[in-house]
Amino acid sequence: MARLEQVLVLEPQNELRFRGPFTDVVTSTLKLTNPSDRNVCFKVKTTAPRRYCVRPNSGVISSGSSVNVSVMLQPFEYDPNDKSRHKFMVQSILAPDNMEDMEAVWREARPEELMDSKLRCAFEMPLESDPISDPASQRWVFSSSMDDEERKKILEEFKRLQAEVQRLENDNRQIRENNGLRRRQPASSSQAVASLQGDSMTGRILCIVFFIIGVFVGKMVL
Missing domain, CATH: 2.60.40.10 (Immunoglobulins)
Structure with a gap:
């Protein structure tokens, strides 16, 4: 049967x-x-x-x-x-x-x-030339479900955040240089506290920016 x-x-x-x-x-x-x-x-x-x-x-x-x-x-x-x-x-x-x-x-x-x-x-x-076989390359592969306008917006936002990170790094470098000059001269306790707060705030901002960049990059991964 x-x-x-x-x-x-x-x-x-x-x-x-x-x-x-x-x-x-x-x-x-x-x-x-x-x-x-x-x-x-x-x-x-x-x-x-x-x-x-x-x-x-x-x-x-x-x-x-x-x-x-x-x-x-x-x-x-x-x-x-x-x-x-x-x-x-x-x-x-x-x-x-x-x-x-x-x-x-x-x-x-x-x-x-x-x-x-x-x-x-x-x-x-996987072929050696296949981007999927290279985790570093895979991070930059766009999802096929994203249209060109969405990709463009994400790239523009990513570049803006990169520039913001660079600016914060420059500000942080300037603060450290100023701190170095202050160490050569007697400084009041209020100045020392302000300096430490500046370093701490800059660090927190950098962490937030890097987190946002990670979110946007995650949208571009397959």
């Missing part, structure tokens, strides 16, 4: 891609959506269980809801000539209305009630 067609919608549909370097855990996300009017039980299986950690690897998806499954590839020595033969299978079954034990549902399921989808695994290394 023919199997039922998969009721869940998978994103991606056919292939899980993992991008190196593979010296650390690399995660790919599989989104499972249930467009039906029934709750659906699911399981995620792999042909290489020692190489992957899947969370969650089973569960129930309510009608009209979605679940993001994190597929974590464990570190390994990557060989570009070695084609990945790893595969994943998403198995699902319609949940009964009075379900109390999900494991019992799977044990008692008939083969014709099961639905499944298979996905390949693909490994790739």
Whole structure:
């Protein structure tokens, strides 16, 4: 008897891609959506269980809801000539209305009630010229969702803040120089307090400006 067609919608549909370097855990996300009017039980299986950690690897998806499954590839020595033969299978079954034990549902399921989808695994290394592989370059990549006018405004504000930081640094340098001259001469206690307050205020302003710059730069990152 023919199997039922998969009721869940998978994103991606056919292939899980993992991008190196593979010296650390690399995660790919599989989104499972249930467009039906029934709750659906699911399981995620792999042909290489020692190489992957899947969370969650089973569960129930309510009608009209979605679940993001994190597929974590464990570190390994990557060989570009070695084609990945790893595969994943998403198995699902319609949940009964009075379900109390999900494991019992799977044990008692008939083969014709099961639905499944298979996905390949693909490994790739970033190119040396790819800005994504260079964290320093990535900071200056604009989000594709930003229009030209918004980019222009952010750049203008960023330049203004840079100029403000430079001005504050110059003021701070001048204050330090003046403090050096004052140390050569007897100074009253009120003058010393004013000098310390000036340094403290300048430091606080610099911290605030740098924080604002960080916020604007964060808007430009993908």
